[in-house]
Amino acid sequence: xxxxxxxxxxxxxxxxxxxxxxxxxxxxxxxxxxxxxxxxxxxxxxxxxxxxxxxxxxxxxxxxxxxxxxxxxxxxxxxxxxxxxxxxxxxxxxxxxxxxxxxxxxxxxxxxxxxxxxxxxxxxxxxxxxxxxxxxxxxxxxxxxxxxxxxxxxxxxxxxxxxxxxxxxxxxxxxxxxxxxxxxxxxxxxxxxxxxxxxxxxxxxxxxxxxxxxxxxxxxxxxxxxxxxxxxxxxxxxxxxxxxxxxxxxxxxxxxxxxxxxxxxxxxxxxxxxxxxxxxxxxxxxxxxxxxxxxxxxxxxxxxxxxxxxxxxxxxxxxxxxxxxxxxxxxxxxxxxxxxxxxxxxxxxxxxxxxxxxxxxxxxxxxxxxxxxxxxxxxxxxxxxxxxxxxxxxxxxxxxxxxxxxxxxxxxxxxxxxxxxxxxxxxxx
Amino acid sequence: xxxxxxxxxxxxxxxxxxxxxxxxxxxxxxxxxxxxxxxxxxxxxxxxxxxxxxxxxxxxxxxxxxxxxxxxxxxxxxxxxxxxxxxxxxxxxxxxxxxxxxxxxxxxxxxxxxxxxxxxxxxxxxxxxxxxxxxxxxxxxxxxxxxxxxxxxxxxxxxxxxxxxxxxxxxxxxxxxxxxxxxxxxxxxxxxxxxxxxxxxxxxxxxxxxxxxxxxxxxxxxxxxxxxxxxxxxxxxxxxxxxxxxxxxxxxxxxxxxxxxxxxxxxxxxxxxxxxxxxxxxxxxxxxxxxxxxxxxxxxxxxxxxxxxxxxxxxxxxxxxxxxxxxxxxxxxxxxxxxxxxxxxxxxxxxxxxxxxxxxxxxxxxxxxxxxxxxxxxxxxxxxxxxxxxxxxxxxxxxxxxxxxxxxxxxxxxxxxxxxxxxxxxxxx
Numbered sequence: 001x002x003x004x005x006x007x008x009x010x011x012x013x014x015x016x017x018x019x020x021x022x023x024x025x026x027x028x029x030x031x032x033x034x035x036x037x038x039x040x041x042x043x044x045x046x047x048x049x050x051x052x053x054x055x056x057x058x059x060x061x062x063x064x065x066x067x068x069x070x071x072x073x074x075x076x077x078x079x080x081x082x083x084x085x086x087x088x089x090x091x092x093x094x095x096x097x098x099x100x101x102x103x104x105x106x107x108x109x110x111x112x113x114x115x116x117x118x119x120x121x122x123x124x125x126x127x128x129x130x131x132x133x134x135x136x137x138x139x140x141x142x143x144x145x146x147x148x149x150x151x152x153x154x155x156x157x158x159x160x161x162x163x164x165x166x167x168x169x170x171x172x173x174x175x176x177x178x179x180x181x182x183x184x185x186x187x188x189x190x191x192x193x194x195x196x197x198x199x200x201x202x203x204x205x206x207x208x209x210x211x212x213x214x215x216x217x218x219x220x221x222x223x224x225x226x227x228x229x230x231x232x233x234x235x236x237x238x239x240x241x242x243x244x245x246x247x248x249x250x251x252x253x254x255x256x257x258x259x260x261x262x263x264x265x266x267x268x269x270x271x272x273x274x275x276x277x278x279x280x281x282x283x284x285x286x287x288x289x290x291x292x293x294x295x296x297x298x299x300x301x302x303x304x305x306x307x308x309x310x311x312x313x314x315x316x317x318x319x320x321x322x323x324x325x326x327x328x329x330x331x332x333x334x335x336x337x338x339x340x341x342x343x344x345x346x347x348x349x350x351x352x353x354x355x356x357x358x359x360x361x362x363x364x365x366x367x368x369x370x371x372x373x374x375x376x377x378x379x380x381x382x383x384x385x386x387x388x389x390x391x392x393x394x395x396x397x398x399x400x401x402x403x404x405x406x407x408x409x410x411x412x413x414x415x416x417x418x419x420x421x422x423x424x425x426x427x428x429x
Numbered sequence: 430x431x432x433x434x435x436x437x438x439x440x441x442x443x444x445x446x447x448x449x450x451x452x453x454x455x456x457x458x459x460x461x462x463x464x465x466x467x468x469x470x471x472x473x474x475x476x477x478x479x480x481x482x483x484x485x486x487x488x489x490x491x492x493x494x495x496x497x498x499x500x501x502x503x504x505x506x507x508x509x510x511x512x513x514x515x516x517x518x519x520x521x522x523x524x525x526x527x528x529x530x531x532x533x534x535x536x537x538x539x540x541x542x543x544x545x546x547x548x549x550x551x552x553x554x555x556x557x558x559x560x561x562x563x564x565x566x567x568x569x570x571x572x573x574x575x576x577x578x579x580x581x582x583x584x585x586x587x588x589x590x591x592x593x594x595x596x597x598x599x600x601x602x603x604x605x606x607x608x609x610x611x612x613x614x615x616x617x618x619x620x621x622x623x624x625x626x627x628x629x630x631x632x633x634x635x636x637x638x639x640x641x642x643x644x645x646x647x648x649x650x651x652x653x654x655x656x657x658x659x660x661x662x663x664x665x666x667x668x669x670x671x672x673x674x675x676x677x678x679x680x681x682x683x684x685x686x687x688x689x690x691x692x693x694x695x696x697x698x699x700x701x702x703x704x705x706x707x708x709x710x711x712x713x714x715x716x717x718x719x720x721x722x723x724x725x726x727x728x729x730x731x732x733x734x735x736x737x738x739x740x741x742x743x744x745x746x747x748x749x750x751x752x753x754x755x756x757x758x759x760x761x762x763x764x765x766x767x768x769x770x771x772x773x774x775x776x777x778x779x780x781x782x783x784x785x786x787x788x789x790x791x792x793x794x795x796x797x798x799x800x801x802x803x804x805x806x807x808x809x810x811x812x813x814x815x816x817x818x819x820x821x822x823x824x825x826x827x828x829x830x831x832x833x834x835x836x837x838x839x840x841x842x843x844x845x846x847x848x849x850x851x852x853x854x855x856x857x858x
Binding site for chain 1: 538544600662689775779790799809812819820837841
């Protein structure tokens, strides 16, 4: 773990190194992923089956075998216990309520000369959601991808998830039933992304692909971008915490570890002007670590990619955090909303001592699919808008085009586009 | 030109072929563009200068030489005639007014237990706008890219444009002055995109790159996606027209040609249930063609990529048009707004007999940078949102986390993430 003061001599070097961490180097998998995509484009289902045999250790006997039955989803749902069912329904309802508030509306405006200008917002026809499978299959990922697509009004929602040894994750199936998803395919990795982007005999081509995944999935998403739209290219998870002395060191330590337990590549960073808090959090991390089932992963993540930075002031702490642009940002200070105006870049901002990042992973309502690796500087959380697109609306009356047609024709003429010019002039009186 | 009836025997084949037209095959330029990007990443300004010598036929003598002076922009502006100045100002004001209406707002909602959920919308720090140069340098492209970035509130706006023979396009310089842009670099093609994505000694790294360009520019934008955000990957321009017998054949012909004159690869498609209108438009196209300075380009475009399709009904015409998802769609019918609910996919929709597509290219207000090649199924017009991003806002009181914390902890536990679980449990009373 980096444990530093911002006025250390070598701080800038260490901070630069920290900023570079989130970068994913996809160059070394590009060739492999490119081959997988070409394979699926050419041989479709046949290629899918051979990839499944290779990567997931089972061989689909027929095209139908690629699909998970709705009966098995229903059974899986019925088999989970009531408390979990209630919890997932609570999560579903809260996530849905939040995303409905986020849904963009069509709008228009009129001018008295007969002009109408506006924007029509419509859902895409079909969306492909990629959900990692096997042991790391998270029902929450399904909810977070399905619900914005449903709120957007997407007619065809298609889920792909790998099923190693042909054993679907029962929790994921239960969540599919709960969400009302009926089209789920047992296909994973770059093959799934290619199948969704280009279509096969069984899997329909979609317009938008979203969802988390490893570097192969991320690379495939980048490669098919343009053929379809994608949400973002995401890397390992991160948390940044801004805190002052009012924070509880024990709470911050477990919050940092909640990212660290995800992945050895995950990154957990505390920035605070309080040396006392910094020291206390360091001790609490060690104390928590020994109690965690995923201690090994969390320890490696904290040791290799954790950081505690002590600054001179809170302003300086915020400035550094804006440079990091973390996926998750906790503001654990006495008056967190006072700092909000100065926070420029973060995927999600958790304000106050009672808002651990994990509450946003499951039940708060906002999406847990967030930009990583500093990309919060330009990407947004996954949301309803990822499943919608806009059309400009333009309508002119005869009076309206007479009012500004000359100016339009002049610019067109100046650009040397006389058919443009004439298409306006023929309508002028 | 394809001139067909939708009930012809071979219609489906011809229509499929037409749908395939807009696809750009970037595979054959990927290697070249990849090398250019690597070059810029490694050698920065040195590489830029050698690319300029190679592609633009002049050699910058110093780093400062890469930049266009604000004085030369001011002079260019002063040298254009008053009528054009007024027209450009009219365009600027109207485009700005439209984009201001489009600007998303931060929002939040509260629950009575002390929960605050919302979304904070902020501009990106810096945007790089690519504007093609030389003879095809269009001041309108500059306005359409700069204004949404300005309305978004982007602090650093950087323009790159190639200047063959070191001769900047004076109109473009004038437009830069008019828009208040001060940072313009004489760099074009894939090199410019790489410079904006990774930064050089002179050109700052940006967060978002937008703007039109040839296949090299489009490919470079795709390759740097993830390092920065981009608007879209755009191909040749298109127009689709839905019309009935109330339309003026002469007007529709010049509207179709206004796309055709752009580029031999541009595509102009009329779909109508009226055989009479279809026949008349065909004749009017020929009559207009002989009058156009850009006849050669327009004729090739119309012949190789134009289409007139006669359907049985208007419903069928709309259905076909939704499959095409054209960049520009004119609805030249008696009651165009009646059809609007059924139009699913188009970059911009121009309604009524007095709304030629060209009015939207310059002065109407909406953006003229639109999704092409069927990508209107999932991309939106360039807009203010391309220069902004969102952060989720989550704040829980002690009462609020007590209300749903158990459910959250249970899901976390079920997913095997016990640090997540504990980070919630430690806050429960």
